[in-house]
Amino acid sequence: MTEKTNIAADPRERIRHVLERIREAAERSEREPKEISLIAIGKTHPEFVLKQAIEAGITDLGENRVQEAEGKIVSLGRHAARWHLVGHLQANKAKRAVALFDVIHSVDSVALARRLNRVCAEEKREELPVLIQVNLANEDTKSGITEVALPELVSVVNDCPHLRLTGLMTLPPFFEEPEKTRPFFRKLRELRDRLGAQGYFGAQRGELSMGMSHDFEVAIEEGATMVRVGTAIFGERTS
Numbered sequence: 001m002t003e004k005t006n007i008a009a010d011p012r013e014r015i016r017h018v019l020e021r022i023r024e025a026a027e028r029s030e031r032e033p034k035e036i037s038l039i040a041i042g043k044t045h046p047e048f049v050l051k052q053a054i055e056a057g058i059t060d061l062g063e064n065r066v067q068e069a070e071g072k073i074v075s076l077g078r079h080a081a082r083w084h085l086v087g088h089l090q091a092n093k094a095k096r097a098v099a100l101f102d103v104i105h106s107v108d109s110v111a112l113a114r115r116l117n118r119v120c121a122e123e124k125r126e127e128l129p130v131l132i133q134v135n136l137a138n139e140d141t142k143s144g145i146t147e148v149a150l151p152e153l154v155s156v157v158n159d160c161p162h163l164r165l166t167g168l169m170t171l172p173p174f175f176e177e178p179e180k181t182r183p184f185f186r187k188l189r190e191l192r193d194r195l196g197a198q199g200y201f202g203a204q205r206g207e208l209s210m211g212m213s214h215d216f217e218v219a220i221e222e223g224a225t226m227v228r229v230g231t232a233i234f235g236e237r238t239s
């Protein structure tokens with residue numbers, strides 16, 4: 001099956017296919033498919049396609065920009081899906097993000113964590129689940145906190161009464177060969193395990209948000225609990 005399909009095509013078939021691949025990857029690694037949430041990343045795709053995805057059973061939708069997401073969320077409904085922010089969040093958009101999203105995957109600085117916490121207090125949002133984005137390859141072009149600075153950020157988030165640290169997220173360097181991404185996924189899992197052992201995720205094991213269209217199977221084999229899949233569901237992005 002090719003992923004270069006018309007962007008306006010009904011995503012139903014492709015969702016079924018992605019779910020099947022998730023199930024197979026889970027079974028290969030002796031995991032339960034239900035441990036893995038599929039987050040359909042709808043960025044650049046029009047509302048009606050997202051609506052079709054919801055009708056096809058998608059419960060979690062992700063966007064990478066607050067501004068683009070806002071129109072879609074308002075029109076499809078704030079509670080039509082669980083909305084995930086997976087892209088870099090600018091401080092001046094924190095207030096909108098708190099109003100629009102259920103989960104923020106991209107907390108990447110102490111300043112942003114403190115700001116989100118303050119906005120939650122002002123907006124009377126009791127609790128905001130967040131993941132910390134880790135830039136494992138120290139790429140200048142990518143956001144995310146470095147591994148070295150991670151412990152400090154973890155402790156700040158942990159001290160923010162309105163933020164609940166649920167896990168870690170990464171966006172590894174792109175390789176044609178998905179297998180080359182494996183060491184980054186493994187590294188994120190080790191970091192998650194270490195934080196979990198220190199009690200940072202409470203009774204939970206801690207989420208691992210990792211894996212995209214071309215490498216989510218490798219990510220699942222390495223423990224991903226949230227895969228962020230755009231192209232394999234909605235087709236190529238045109239913008």
Ligand SMILES: *Cc1c(COP(=O)(O)O)cnc(C)c1O
Binds near residue numbers: 041171228
């Ligand atoms: C776009 C995007 C994805 C999905 O990428 P695909 O390759 O289209 O599956 C996942 N995560 C983030 C942070 C993204 O920006």
